[in-house]
Amino acid sequence: MMKYKNVIMFLILFFKVFTVFCDTLVNEEDRNKDGKTDRWTYLKSDGGFIIKSDNNYDGIVDYVLETDSRGNKIYEEMDFNYDGKMDNFYYYENGVLARQEIDSNYDGKIDIWIYLEKGIYIVKIERDRNHNGVIDYVKKYK
Numbered sequence: 001m002m003k004y005k006n007v008i009m010f011l012i013l014f015f016k017v018f019t020v021f022c023d024t025l026v027n028e029e030d031r032n033k034d035g036k037t038d039r040w041t042y043l044k045s046d047g048g049f050i051i052k053s054d055n056n057y058d059g060i061v062d063y064v065l066e067t068d069s070r071g072n073k074i075y076e077e078m079d080f081n082y083d084g085k086m087d088n089f090y091y092y093e094n095g096v097l098a099r100q101e102i103d104s105n106y107d108g109k110i111d112i113w114i115y116l117e118k119g120i121y122i123v124k125i126e127r128d129r130n131h132n133g134v135i136d137y138v139k140k141y142k
């Protein structure tokens, strides 16, 4: 005999866990009025938002922004050369830019790391100038 109670309990648990990790699509926009959605807004379970945009209207997301529940930026990424791979990444702390990571040759691997203070002062730059995955240049400004 199958224990239905256990199955139901499991299903409830499963859906609860599922919704906690699931972002809810709350808005879709078609900014260039071509009939295809090019901006999606998701509500996260913690009250923050994730906005995904297709800024060159080729059907591929090229910009993602994540905020916390107060609307502060947490994270941004963009596909600067529109090749379908994100290449510029921005990490925020308390809404202020703390680190930028760049894939300057668009090979899918980060090769420039910029560390900032108060969102504007560069503290440190690291680079992988020959794109072999190993940092070969570090410049500190403090």
Ligand SMILES: [Ca+2]
Binding pocket: 029, 030, 031, 032, 033, 034, 035, 036, 037, 038, 057
């Ligand atoms: Ca559109």
Ligand SMILES: [Ca+2]
Binding pocket: 053, 054, 055, 056, 057, 058, 059, 060, 061, 062, 082
């Ligand atoms: Ca695009």
Ligand SMILES: [Ca+2]
Binding pocket: 078, 079, 080, 081, 082, 083, 084, 085, 086, 087, 106
């Ligand atoms: Ca790219």
Ligand SMILES: [Ca+2]
Binding pocket: 102, 103, 104, 105, 106, 107, 108, 109, 110, 111, 131
């Ligand atoms: Ca690279």
